[in-house]
Amino acid sequence: MAKKQPVIDKLVLPAKKLGLPLMPDYCERCHYIVLHMHGQFPFAPFPSIFSVIDSNTKKIFDWCFREGDLHSALACLGNLTENLVVPTYQTFQVDVGDDMVLRGSPDAIFKRDDGSLVIADYKCAQARGEYDPLFPVYRAQLSAYKYLAEALEWGTVAKMALIYTEPFVMQTAAQVAACKTKDGIKLDLRVKVVEVEPLTDDEMNGLFDVARKIYGLPVCPLQGRPGCRSCVQVDNLLDMVLPQIRAGASESLRDSIRYDVAMAASRIGAYARLFPSG
Numbered sequence: 001m002a003k004k005q006p007v008i009d010k011l012v013l014p015a016k017k018l019g020l021p022l023m024p025d026y027c028e029r030c031h032y033i034v035l036h037m038h039g040q041f042p043f044a045p046f047p048s049i050f051s052v053i054d055s056n057t058k059k060i061f062d063w064c065f066r067e068g069d070l071h072s073a074l075a076c077l078g079n080l081t082e083n084l085v086v087p088t089y090q091t092f093q094v095d096v097g098d099d100m101v102l103r104g105s106p107d108a109i110f111k112r113d114d115g116s117l118v119i120a121d122y123k124c125a126q127a128r129g130e131y132d133p134l135f136p137v138y139r140a141q142l143s144a145y146k147y148l149a150e151a152l153e154w155g156t157v158a159k160m161a162l163i164y165t166e167p168f169v170m171q172t173a174a175q176v177a178a179c180k181t182k183d184g185i186k187l188d189l190r191v192k193v194v195e196v197e198p199l200t201d202d203e204m205n206g207l208f209d210v211a212r213k214i215y216g217l218p219v220c221p222l223q224g225r226p227g228c229r230s231c232v233q234v235d236n237l238l239d240m241v242l243p244q245i246r247a248g249a250s251e252s253l254r255d256s257i258r259y260d261v262a263m264a265a266s267r268i269g270a271y272a273r274l275f276p277s278g
């Protein structure tokens with residue numbers, strides 16, 4: 001008798017997650033969880049301040065375009081003539097085979113005077129380029145946007161870039177003094193543009209295949225990355241909460257569960273704050 005195959009839903013692959021297998025500390029368990037949670041985590045991997053900075057960076061570059069006063073850091077990307085309205089992931093998506101949808105929403109798509117496109121993503125971090133441990137993931141993310149733009153006939157993508165806003169380290173008293181404002185302080189972020197080469201078709205197809213393989217596993221891999229303690233901590237928290245949830249609840253037990261869940265949430269948050277990164 002033929003072995004029963006697990007039912008596999010269509011995989012929705014976010015551009016940001018395409019490059020996870022390229023991380024030096026890649027963990028299949030993490031990849032499985034990411035692909036199956038569809039972004040609905042009870043926590044965020046990065047503190048929200050980074051999203052705020054990226055969003056404000058985008059507003060400033062948009063303003064520069066509107067005013068015809070392009071930021072000099074963008075000069076290396078060619079003669080940019082238009083700042084296109086970026087698509088949302090609901091429209092910026094394509095089928096990859098019958099079993100997968102690739103989707104995403106880039107931070108910026110610029111048009112050049114020759115009609116070609118530049119796709120960019122804003123990153124608030126030190127601009128270490130390929131020495132950044134997250135660089136392979138960023139490269140795959142931009143390559144996925146290129147794949148989407150060309151599949152959806154937005155145009156030919158001539159360049160891909162990371163636009164870093166890098167915290168400026170103040171070294172003189174004058175620099176410190178210049179950051180005082182009437183109501184608070186302002187922190188200086190320096191803009192650096194790092195051009196990124198796209199992945200080859202073979203590299204893209206390889207990453208699609210890894211995502212398919214991990215998504216199609218019948219169960220989440222039990223073993224995490226050797227030495228990574230985060231899963232052990234989360235398992236301990238779940239051990240504390242789940243028995244009470246399964247046992248059903250009197251009113252007092254429900255109060256206790258709420259307390260334990262709040263404790264768990266607070267401990268997970270405290271744990272995550274041990275690893276600040278941009």
Ligand code: SF4
Nearest residue numbers: 027030224225228231
């Ligand atoms: S072992 Fe670490 S990297 Fe792997 S799933 Fe757990 S927390 Fe994520």
